[in-house]
Amino acid sequence: MPAERPLVLLTGAAGRIGTAFRQAMGERFRFRLADLRTEGLALTPGGGHEIVRLDVRDAAAAAEACAGAEAVIHLAADPSPTADWASSLLPVNVNGTLNVLRGALAAGCRRVVFASSAxxxxxxxxxxxxxxxxxxxxxxxxxxxxxxxEATCACFAARGLSSLAVRIGAYEAPWLHAHPDPHDLRAYLSPRDLNDLLMRCLVAVDIDYAIVAGVSANHPNRFDLAATRTLLGYAPRDDGFRVFGVTPPS
Amino acid sequence: MPAERPLVLLTGAAGRIGTAFRQAMGERFRFRLADLRTEGLALTPGGGHEIVRLDVRDAAAAAEACAGAEAVIHLAADPSPTADWASSLLPVNVNGTLNVLRGALAAGCRRVVFASSAxxxxxxxxxxxxxxxxxxxxxxxxxxxxxxxEATCACFAARGLSSLAVRIGAYEAPWLHAHPDPHDLRAYLSPRDLNDLLMRCLVAVDIDYAIVAGVSANHPNRFDLAATRTLLGYAPRDDGFRVFGVTPPS
Known part of the structure; x- marks a missing residue:
């Protein structure tokens, strides 16, 4: 009988990244799909998944969502580069991440994967x-x-909660197709490359804390991928310049 | 006639670092000495100094305190390593620093020097x-x-407000004398070395943003001082192991 698939809490599960990941990895992991709004969370193939409503600003709810999970992928955030600090970035992105880390530590989770950003x-x-x-x-x-x-992840790593922060680049999006700018393409990240990278972040062993590069194999590239390849065996398959048919800057 | 001394806003002026700095540099700069409690702020030699009560959690007050200052040394913070996040570190250290940076940018200050920490x-x-x-x-x-x-300083540097973050080590304190531990002495920082470093941070030109090492010339040292020496001409005179008569670890 095969071992039970590990339970992974996915915050922000209804977003673009969460949707692509759970659709690709639903047979490898059991998911607890958590988001502010749950109506968009269709169950993924493979069964055994759960759906919970979660506002990460609520510390008690974040702790409850972590209970029983082996690992957490923390995607929930206000993704707007122009978001307001006091009303959104602070409560959602800063305190929300602290709430999830506190919950994961208390629940004995083995790993938190944090969606940082380029x-x-x-x-x-x-x-x-x-x-x-x-x-x-x-x-x-x-x-x-x-x-x-990222700094909060490092702090909790020192308390025994292993964490990896992924600096996610320009994730596949319609606006990239409308305006494939070389600066964005250097940081391009395809869905299949991110799915692979997040999976590797979940299963890697013997890591307390690290920041890894969340980009495809773009040439040229915003990040030097060597350390991330070595640490995780990450082997991205896409190159933004090829995907979008743009001649790389010389 | 000598040029007027530049006006420097010193937040947390009543603390140990602020007190040592204003006593040493009162003839070189005019100070606006700001702290939560002002009764400990005796005027420094040289005259022309101001004393203002400032709670950095108050954004409007922080902006007002910056008006007319050429530069800011932002020392105000909860210094306790065990302080609570929600009730103190977040409002005072995180938001207080944001308030001071916003005020300094709006006031057209040329430089903010931020007291970060090892x-x-x-x-x-x-x-x-x-x-x-x-x-x-x-x-x-x-x-x-x-x-x-530090990250907030970098963000405001991108908006045109030059800033330097000083990672202050084990600043001269009675507890160091009671327990001169080699780990602390590697990060030792004497008052005269910090006074010199802060002065250099105020007057340095052509820097948008940098993090510098706030330690004396300890051997061995927690930080590699080469970059800070090159950037600022910093030439620390003290060595924690000599000051405390402790044999360095081999």
Missing amino acids: HAVAGYPPGEVLPADAPPRPINLYGVSKACG | HAVAGYPPGEVLPADAPPRPINLYGVSKACG
Whole structure:
């Protein structure tokens, strides 16, 4: 009899990333699909999944959602680069991440995978190739909120909760097709590459804390992928310039 | 006739660092000495200084305190490594720093010097020598709050407000004399070295944003001082192991 699939809490499960991941990985993991609104959460193939309503601003609800989960993929966030700090980025992105980490630690989860963003390092010169864990240099408060989330993950790693922060680049989206700008394509991330990367983040062992590069195998690339390849065996298959038929900058 | 001394807003002016700095630099700068409680703020030599009551949790008050200042040294913070997040670290350290940066940008200040902390990187192995700008790796929420402050500084630098974050180590204190632990002495920072470093942070030109190492010339040292020496001409004179008569670890 095969071992039971591990239970993974997926926050922000109704978003684009969560939807693609649960559809691709529904037979490998059991999911607890959590989001502010649950009506969009169709069950994924494979069965055994759960759906819960979760507002990550609610610490008790976040703790409850973690109970029994082996790992958490924390995608829930206000994704708007122009979001307001006090009314949204602080309660949702900063405190929401703290609530999920506290809940996961209390529940004895083995791993939290945090959806950070390339916005955390958007302030470096556009042509520069960055190490995956370049010191934060955001240009907006959304990026600040993601840098805070990374630091909070590191803090909980020191308390025994292993965590990985994924600096997600320009995830496949309609606006990329409308305006395939070379700067975005250097940070392009295809759904199948992110699905593979998140899966590797869930199952990797012997890691306390790391920041990894969430981009496809773009040439040229915003991030140096070497450390992420070595750490996780990540082998991205897509290249933004090829996907969009754009000649790379020389 | 000598040029008028530049006006520097000093938040947290009544604390140990603020007190030492204004006493040493009162003839070079005019100070606006700001703190939650003003009764401890004796005027410094040189005259022309101001004293204002400031709670950095109050955004309007922080903006008002910045008016007319050429630069800001932002020391105000809850300094306790065990402080509570929601009731103190978040409103005082995180939002207080955002309030000061917003005020300084609106007031047209030329530079903000932010008192970050070696706590932002306390999670690296104890014997490791860190670059001044090592990616944050805090082990407590106080360190998280300082990492958030650094990221907020970087964000405002992108908006045109130059800032420097100083990762202050083990600043001269009675407890160091009682228990001169080698781990602390690697991060020792004497008052005269910090005074010199903060002065250099105020007057340096052509810097948008940087994180610098706030430690004396300890051997061995928690931080590699090379980048901070090059950037600012910082030339610390003290060595914690000599100051405390402790044999360095081999």
